[in-house]
């Protein structure tokens with residue numbers, strides 16, 4: 306087969322002629338790094354995998370292999386699983402934080418419920434007491450009784466002993482006159 310003017314990354318890396326039917330060429334173009342994938346999987350394994358999947362999925366496979374290879378070289382023990390472990394850790398951290406916030410919300414809700422119950426009890430007390438209107442009515446009644454008493458005292462002045470305690474209270478002071 307005739308060689309292309311610019312070999313793909315795989316052929317360039319392997320120092321092979323890049324043919325028109327090169328399995329790597331569409332997925333590992335000249336500008337894309339191939340060395341990571343080659344180091345981790347080997348060229349023949351990559352070629353085998355590319356041939357095993359349908360053409361429309363080959364780009365995803367190449368991207369996935371490149372990512373996996375890079376992660377494997379960064380973390381030889383865990384590879385991509387290292388990221389999974391880290392994400393699991395973060396998930397745990399955020400789950401605990403979420404649970405803490407949920408407990409806080411429940412505590413606040415309990416406080417609000419308690420205050421509502423206190424308000425209900427106070428309303429009950431006020432209802433039994435008659436409420437502000439009843440207090441006003443009682444004060445008005447008390448004022449009316451006081452007025453009547455004063456009027457009776459005026460009418461009886463000089464005839465009978467005053468019936469108002471206020472006058473009685475004044476009596477001891479009259480001795481000084």
Ligand SMILES: [Zn+2]
Nearest residue numbers: 313316323327
């Ligand atoms: Zn090639």
